[in-house]
Amino acid sequence: MPENxxxxxxxxxGFAGYGAYIPxxxxxxxxxxxxxxxxxxxxxxxxKAVAGLDEDVITMSIExxxxxxxxxxxxxxxxxxxxxxxxxxxxxxxxxxxVVAEAIGATPHTQAADWEFACKAxxxxxxxxxxxxxxxxxxxxxxxxxxxxxxxxxxxxEYTAGAGGAAFLLGPAETALCTIEGSYSFAxxxxxxxxxxxxxYPEHGERFTGEPAYFKHITxxxxxxMESTGTTPDDFRxxxxxxxxxxxxxxxxxxxxxxxxxxETGLLVPEIGNTYAGSALVGLTAILDVxxxxxxILMVSYGSGAGSDAFSLQAxxxxxxxxxxxxxxxxxxxxxxxxxxxxxxxxxGKLVTK
Amino acid sequence: xxxSRHWRLRQQRYALVGEVCPSCELKIFPPxxxxxxxxxxxxxxxxxxxxxxxxxxxxxxxxxxxHTENSPYPLAIVRLEEGPLVTAQLTDLADxxxxxxxxxxxxxxxxxxxxxxxxxxxxxxxxxxxxxAEQS
Numbered sequence: 001m002p003e004n005x006x007x008x009x010x011x012x013x014g015f016a017g018y019g020a021y022i023p024x025x026x027x028x029x030x031x032x033x034x035x036x037x038x039x040x041x042x043x044x045x046x047x048k049a050v051a052g053l054d055e056d057v058i059t060m061s062i063e064x065x066x067x068x069x070x071x072x073x074x075x076x077x078x079x080x081x082x083x084x085x086x087x088x089x090x091x092x093x094x095x096x097x098x099v100v101a102e103a104i105g106a107t108p109h110t111q112a113a114d115w116e117f118a119c120k121a122x123x124x125x126x127x128x129x130x131x132x133x134x135x136x137x138x139x140x141x142x143x144x145x146x147x148x149x150x151x152x153x154x155x156x157x158e159y160t161a162g163a164g165g166a167a168f169l170l171g172p173a174e175t176a177l178c179t180i181e182g183s184y185s186f187a188x189x190x191x192x193x194x195x196x197x198x199x200x201y202p203e204h205g206e207r208f209t210g211e212p213a214y215f216k217h218i219t220x221x222x223x224x225x226m227e228s229t230g231t232t233p234d235d236f237r238x239x240x241x242x243x244x245x246x247x248x249x250x251x252x253x254x255x256x257x258x259x260x261x262x263x264e265t266g267l268l269v270p271e272i273g274n275t276y277a278g279s280a281l282v283g284l285t286a287i288l289d290v291x292x293x294x295x296x297i298l299m300v301s302y303g304s305g306a307g308s309d310a311f312s313l314q315a316x317x318x319x320x321x322x323x324x325x326x327x328x329x330x331x332x333x334x335x336x337x338x339x340x341x342x343x344x345x346x347x348x349g350k351l352v353t354k
Numbered sequence: 355x356x357x358s359r360h361w362r363l364r365q366q367r368y369a370l371v372g373e374v375c376p377s378c379e380l381k382i383f384p385p386x387x388x389x390x391x392x393x394x395x396x397x398x399x400x401x402x403x404x405x406x407x408x409x410x411x412x413x414x415x416x417x418x419x420x421h422t423e424n425s426p427y428p429l430a431i432v433r434l435e436e437g438p439l440v441t442a443q444l445t446d447l448a449d450x451x452x453x454x455x456x457x458x459x460x461x462x463x464x465x466x467x468x469x470x471x472x473x474x475x476x477x478x479x480x481x482x483x484x485x486x487a488e489q490s
Contacts, residue, residue: 024446024448052445052446053423053424053464054424054443054445054463054464054465054479055463055464056464056474058464058474058476059461059462059463059464059476062368062462063461063462090474091474094473099368099476102364102365102368103368103369103462103476104369105369105401327484327486328486331484331485331486332484335484335485337448337449353423
């Protein structure tokens with residue numbers, strides 16, 4: 001019998017509210033191929049979401065947080081922590097979280113902090129919030145994963161580096177829309193992807209990003225969580241993984257023994273790209289938009305560097321009544337304005353104007 | 355604009371926080387502490403819903419300093435559903451034409467940056483109300 005490393009708070013915790021945000025612009029992957037490969041080669045996704053000139057992780061987090069609060073019905077003044085996980089914080093030094101907290105009305109009696117861990121900064125914030133609420137230190141804590149991801153022009157990541165994410169208000173399980181059975185984390189020092197200080201674009205270890213990084217960490221985290229909770233893939237109605245492209249989450253799901261119909265509801269990457277710290281989380285919001293009471297959901301994030309956080313979740317009877325209090329995730333996915341590479345270059349600040 | 359002024363205006367700018375007159379119940383934005391209607395003191399905080407409609411609009415091509423990177427951009431006077439008229443940029447229009455009476459909602463967006471090294475300034479803009487997708 002393996003040692004049980006499941007992380008569970010003393011007091012049961014769940015999501016009191018959840019909310020997504022995805023910007024409206026879409027850059028088709030075929031546009032990137034048109035510019036850089038003469039249209040040759042396979043495409044990892046259909047298109048990716050791109051933030052507008054007036055959007056960044058702060059503004060996107062504010063809207064997702066407002067959606068989460070609307071679904072919860074909890075006054076912002078009762079929030080004791082506002083935590084934002086991202087690798088695209090607008091400032092190098094000055095918190096994203098204080099602006100978000102101010103805008104939603106959570107200031108001043110609150111903790112506020114920014115989290116970083118490549119693509120899993122958001123799920124880390126959720127785990128910390130589980131601890132905050134689960135220990136009784138706070139009644140409510142807000143955790144957000146949001147990114148406007150960077151991709152060097154012409155690099156493989158430029159096809160997929162998207163924008164979007166989600167916010168989750170953690171609170172007591174008794175009044176939650178979805179409860180958290182437990183979580184498990186798996187982390188090692190694996191140099192598959194990084195961005196040095198003051199660099200604009202990240203570097204990645206080519207094929208090294210697959211087997212020893214994404215697959216190893218997600219598979220171990222998911223299997224360990226299922227072992228610790230005595231569950232199998234058949235116990236889950238839905239599963240959502242970190243989604244760097246369409247192929248990886250489908251393959252890791254199949255390797256773990258999940259069927260495609262368990263994966264597809266939360267698989268948004270073909271239409272919005274890889275939203276980094278928001279990737280698994282925004283997929284989870286699409287699942288919560290349709291899940292029924294009692295449905296179990298497995299979520300596994302992945303962050304380069306590297307680590308995975310796995311969560312076992314269960315929808316409650318309150319979910320169906322509360323979800324219509326904010327726009328569903330599909331509304332954001334379908335709010336779509338296609339742009340060409342030139343407009344993309346302008347929106348993402350890739351043009352030198354002085 | 356100086357940092358202190360951005361800081362002073364943050365709540366009204368980020369979230370449309372205004373005032374309501376305790377005497378005549380007029381909703382006031384921006385907050386001015388004196389009711390423009392009855393002249394009594396009005397310091398009670400009021401959170402506007404953010405919903406309104408376009409009262410009038412134009413497009414800015416010759417943008418003032420700090421906004422040139424965004425031009426051209428639509429600018430509107432919005433009638434909030436609680437009454438006040440607010441001047442603000444419209445956003446997320448895509449190719450949608452602006453029409454007088456168009457229902458809009460407030461979003462908090464980046465208004466400008468104070469140069470490469472200065473602070474980022476956030477505040478209200480309005481966008482067409484988000485259409486809800488029907489679950490299939």
